Amino acid sequence: MPACCSAGHSGGSRAGAGMHAHRHSSGCSHMLTMFKVVSTSDGARRGELATASGTLPTPALLVYTHRGGVLNLTPDLLEKLPDAQAVQIDGLQFVNQPKPEVLQQAPGGGRRFLALDAPPRVLVATARDPAIYEYLGAMRQATKEWASVSIHTGAATVTAEQYVEAVAALQPDLWVALSDDIPNDSRSDRCPKSVDRTVAWLPACMAAAAGAPALAGAGALAAVQGGQYVNERIRCAEAAAKQPGLAGVVVAALGTGESPELRATIIAEVTARFPEGALRMVSSVGTPEDVLEAVAQGIDLFDSAHLVNLVAGGYALSFPVTPEEEAAQQAAAAGPPPAAGAAGETAAAAGAAADGGAAQEQCAADRGEDDSKINLWSLAYRTDARPLLPGCSCFACANHTRAYLHHLLQTHEMTAQVLLELHNTHHYLRFFAAIRDGIAAGRFGEYRAWFLGRRQRWLVEGR
Amino acid sequence: MAGAGAPPPALGDLPSSSSPALKFQVLAQCGRARASRMTLPHYVCETPMFMPVGTQGSVKGLTSGQLEDLGCQVILGNTYHLENRPGSELVAEMGGLHSFINWPRGMLTDSGGFQMVSLLHLADISEEGVTFQSPTDGKRMLLTPEHSIQVQNRLGADIIMALDDVVPSTAADAARFEEATHRTTRWIDRCIAAHGRPHEQNLFAIVQGGLDERLREISLKGLVERDTPGYAIGGLAGGEDKRSFVKVVSQCTAGLPAGKPRYVMGIGYPLDIVICSALGADMYDSVYPTRTARFGVALVPDGVLKLKNSAYARDYRPLDEECGCMVCRRYTRAFLHPLAAKGLAFAANLITYHNIAYMMRLSAQIRQAIKEGRYPEFVRQFVARQFPKGDIPDWVRDGCQLAGISLDGLAAATGVATAAAGAAGGQAQGGGAAAAAAAAHRDSGGVAGVAGGSEAAAAAVGAAAGASSTIAAEQQQPDRQG
Ligand SMILES: [Zn+2]
Numbered sequence: 001m002p003a004c005c006s007a008g009h010s011g012g013s014r015a016g017a018g019m020h021a022h023r024h025s026s027g028c029s030h031m032l033t034m035f036k037v038v039s040t041s042d043g044a045r046r047g048e049l050a051t052a053s054g055t056l057p058t059p060a061l062l063v064y065t066h067r068g069g070v071l072n073l074t075p076d077l078l079e080k081l082p083d084a085q086a087v088q089i090d091g092l093q094f095v096n097q098p099k100p101e102v103l104q105q106a107p108g109g110g111r112r113f114l115a116l117d118a119p120p121r122v123l124v125a126t127a128r129d130p131a132i133y134e135y136l137g138a139m140r141q142a143t144k145e146w147a148s149v150s151i152h153t154g155a156a157t158v159t160a161e162q163y164v165e166a167v168a169a170l171q172p173d174l175w176v177a178l179s180d181d182i183p184n185d186s187r188s189d190r191c192p193k194s195v196d197r198t199v200a201w202l203p204a205c206m207a208a209a210a211g212a213p214a215l216a217g218a219g220a221l222a223a224v225q226g227g228q229y230v231n232e233r234i235r236c237a238e239a240a241a242k243q244p245g246l247a248g249v250v251v252a253a254l255g256t257g258e259s260p261e262l263r264a265t266i267i268a269e270v271t272a273r274f275p276e277g278a279l280r281m282v283s284s285v286g287t288p289e290d291v292l293e294a295v296a297q298g299i300d301l302f303d304s305a306h307l308v309n310l311v312a313g314g315y316a317l318s319f320p321v322t323p324e325e326e327a328a329q330q331a332a333a334a335g336p337p338p339a340a341g342a343a344g345e346t347a348a349a350a351g352a353a354a355d356g357g358a359a360q361e362q363c364a365a366d367r368g369e370d371d372s373k374i375n376l377w378s379l380a381y382r383t384d385a386r387p388l389l390p391g392c393s394c395f396a397c398a399n400h401t402r403a404y405l406h407h408l409l410q411t412h413e414m415t416a417q418v419l420l421e422l423h424n425t426h427h428y429l430r431f432f433a434a435i436r437d438g439i440a441a442g443r444f445g446e447y448r449a450w451f452l453g454r455r456q457r458w459l460v461e462g463r
Numbered sequence: 464m465a466g467a468g469a470p471p472p473a474l475g476d477l478p479s480s481s482s483p484a485l486k487f488q489v490l491a492q493c494g495r496a497r498a499s500r501m502t503l504p505h506y507v508c509e510t511p512m513f514m515p516v517g518t519q520g521s522v523k524g525l526t527s528g529q530l531e532d533l534g535c536q537v538i539l540g541n542t543y544h545l546e547n548r549p550g551s552e553l554v555a556e557m558g559g560l561h562s563f564i565n566w567p568r569g570m571l572t573d574s575g576g577f578q579m580v581s582l583l584h585l586a587d588i589s590e591e592g593v594t595f596q597s598p599t600d601g602k603r604m605l606l607t608p609e610h611s612i613q614v615q616n617r618l619g620a621d622i623i624m625a626l627d628d629v630v631p632s633t634a635a636d637a638a639r640f641e642e643a644t645h646r647t648t649r650w651i652d653r654c655i656a657a658h659g660r661p662h663e664q665n666l667f668a669i670v671q672g673g674l675d676e677r678l679r680e681i682s683l684k685g686l687v688e689r690d691t692p693g694y695a696i697g698g699l700a701g702g703e704d705k706r707s708f709v710k711v712v713s714q715c716t717a718g719l720p721a722g723k724p725r726y727v728m729g730i731g732y733p734l735d736i737v738i739c740s741a742l743g744a745d746m747y748d749s750v751y752p753t754r755t756a757r758f759g760v761a762l763v764p765d766g767v768l769k770l771k772n773s774a775y776a777r778d779y780r781p782l783d784e785e786c787g788c789m790v791c792r793r794y795t796r797a798f799l800h801p802l803a804a805k806g807l808a809f810a811a812n813l814i815t816y817h818n819i820a821y822m823m824r825l826s827a828q829i830r831q832a833i834k835e836g837r838y839p840e841f842v843r844q845f846v847a848r849q850f851p852k853g854d855i856p857d858w859v860r861d862g863c864q865l866a867g868i869s870l871d872g873l874a875a876a877t878g879v880a881t882a883a884a885g886a887a888g889g890q891a892q893g894g895g896a897a898a899a900a901a902a903a904h905r906d907s908g909g910v911a912g913v914a915g916g917s918e919a920a921a922a923a924v925g926a927a928a929g930a931s932s933t934i935a936a937e938q939q940q941p942d943r944q945g
């Protein structure tokens with residue numbers, strides 16, 4: 001690896017100026033150095049991504065947006081999540097309605113247009129909506145020139161240039177190159193075509209970005225496709241790694257039915273083709289266990305597809321984020337159920353375990369619950385005056401009960417989704433903070449073992 | 464907002480009343496209009512006020528914290544819906560409606576009777592009560608005055624409503640109105656007798672009598688004798704002609720005790736609130752501001768903005784340049800247009816937020832103008848802005864005349880104002896006009912451009928002009944995740 005690739009970023013820089021020096025091409029895999037690994041632990045890396053919007057500690061969770069809105073959270077509610085420092089936004093949602101020029105011409109630019117300008121947040125533009133996988137199958141006739149995508153205005157064809165124009169209008173800190181996004185089970189003749197196109201579009205995107213002032217300080221991520229075919233993934237990764245000026249790589253189109261073993265293999269093979277200093281992102285990898293496995297493979301960025309699904313299903317996350325919280329949960333389970341709001345912050349998640357007992361766990365399984373989440377649709381919560389997660393300090397838990405959430409779901413009131421999104425995002429951001437703490441302390445392996453062991457105990461013993 | 468405004472002189476001379484769970488003090492009078500303080504068990508309110516409707520325990524898409532941020536003083540819950548789900552016994556077990564939804568300020572529940580009659584075709588009204596078919600199991604059920612009050616006692620709102628015999632104001636059967644008027648008076652006695660929490664909840668009687676002056680007089684007399692803590696004017700907002708509407712409101716506010724709150728039920732069009740306040744009414748509720756938001760319609764001083772209109776695709780102004788709400792500070796019409804056009808829940812939430820902010824601001828402006836003794840001028844400016852071409856509907860002229868407010872100097876009456884307004888509303892649907900007016904609108908300093916005026920007219924005719932877009936929008940499910 002060339003020396004410039006391993007040179008750490010000076011850290012804390014809010015300007016893009018430092019990165020420009022490295023944006024020269026010499027045929028090697030020069031990476032932009034906006035990212036640096038601060039410490040590692042058992043394969044996991046604790047990093048820092050320095051952007052014009054601030055420094056983002058990694059591994060990080062990117063908050064989901066749909067057409068510019070944080071799904072159900074208005075800006076005043078998003079401000080109740082101060083740790084939501086990074087946001088993912090699908091560039092394809094800005095190819096049409098609104099067109100890129102609507103954002104470009106808006107006073108203050110695209111970020112302000114979307115009310116994502118203040119407080120500053122790291123904006124990551126992706127080339128797909130991680131929560132919606134609309135694969136048009138045979139209808140999807142991409143060519144070398146353009147991608148065929150399904151967006152809110154219907155099926156559309158998008159060239160690399162059109163895509164980059166839309167992305168530039170968003171004024172992102174990071175952006176993912178356009179790729180021919182196909183699911184895991186795509187046929188063996190479809191995959192090579194996808195890789196060919198993805199490989200061709202990367203330089204086209206980079207060339208278009210070079211002419212877009214809004215992307216001057218932004219880092220580009222290559223998307224690696226190839227479906228379930230590891231050799232195709234490798235071919236795509238090797239071609240992408242030759243592209244100068246990248247900030248990192250996205251292992252794309254995961255979460256589309258691949259086995260955990262295959263996913264691990266794909267992540268390992270793809271990341272191995274890029275230098276250590278490259279930022280690594282995965283798409284649609286979401287459950288706590290999946291996140292931990294990917295973090296253990298050195299992944300830095302995650303999207304919020306899992307949370308979108310949880311909210312849609314009426315779920316509230318309830319797993320303990322640290323062993324200390326688990327102990328508090330067990331203590332609470334041993335004693336009488338806590339009164340609403342009575343548990344302290346250190347006793348977070350205590351209420352979840354208060355539901356203990358094998359019989360109750362069987363009921364939990366019947367209603368789609370497990371050791372990580374509760375389902376507010378369940379009649380079990382009809383009169384439950386506890387917060388979604390006792391001890392949780394989020395706005396939803398500080399103000400509302402499970403019984404109210406159950407009622408809002410039953411009556412199809414939109415406020416249910418608002419409150420669930422608030423809680424789940426708050427909880428997952430805490431989970432990511434705990435992961436970072438574990439890595440920083442050099443105990444990630446221990447943390448992961450505790451978490452997975454807890455899961456194992458739940459599966460085997462029902463507690 | 465509570466506590467706003469300078470204390471007027473000689474409060475003792477102004478009307479007031481004191482009930483076990485409600486104190487009412489008129490703070491200022493301006494013609495027939497009055498600004499008052501109403502002390503409820505959970506909140507000290509200032510009237511005139513608009514009360515958003517949280518049918519099933521939430522105001523669409525908003526949290527109770529946001530409703531507080533918006534300055535809402537009282538929100539409504541619908542007894543019929545809440546008794547269906549989650550049930551008043553469960554709510555009582557959870558500490559009452561305030562605690563269940565975590566709303567610390569005022570609440571009002573209706574009797575449930577109106578929903579029975581309007582939602583259920585099979586409702587049958589007898590002296591005993593309202594018989595209806597249960598929507599859940601099809602069984603015949605009976606809602607009596609006693610049952611309605613028991614349910615509302617369990618819900619625990621600050622203000623509860625008597626069960627009245629509701630006849631649609633457009634019904635033609637004079638004998639039926641006569642019967643309903645007298646029955647409503649007989650039922651108030653049963654409501655009062657059944658009321659188990661008079662020291663914590665205020666039972667309001669509802670004046671009935673259709674559009675008949677004689678029946679309204681009978682109803683007023685009977686109910687005023689019962690001396691309830693407050694009164695509602697019912698049987699309106701059902702599609703009756705607006706000239707009769709203002710006449711009835713005027714008659715009722717004149718006939719009700721000066722020291723007690725007066726609530727006109729089901730009123731939510733801004734213009735209606737301005738006119739009813741001129742006639743001395745204090746409280747209003749309607750689903751209109753929140754429902755219309757879900758169809759992409761924003762309330763503004765000039766009328767309404769139909770955000771689905773492509774004229775807004777590049778309009779970088781906030782919804783309302785005079786509004787300082789979170790939505791107007793952060794978003795533009797251009798942002799909201801494509802999302803509203805697709806019926807996205809996120810856009811609906813944002814427009815709902817703004818529309819409630821607008822209604823709260825309008826209420827505060829009304830109170831302020833009354834306190835400062837310039838309500839007639841406020842009404843004139845408001846009307847001029849909504850009808851820049853001077854095509855003021857006759858009912859508005861009637862209302863102002865009854866309130867003793869002169870509209871002289873605002874262009875002449877057209878005589879066919881309502882029809883003209885309807886036609887103008889149609890024009891507002893066309894995108895081009897609104898787009899062309901957008902630039903002019905910006906610098907027009909108070910008087911709206913052509914399109915703005917047309918939209919205002921569309922708002923004024925309300926149901927008529929709004930209906931077409933409303934029905935179309937209803938076909939479209941909110942697109943939550945694309
Ligand atoms: Zn919470």
Ligand SMILES: [Zn+2]
Pocket residue numbers: 782783786787788789790791792817818820821
């Ligand atoms: Zn506003």
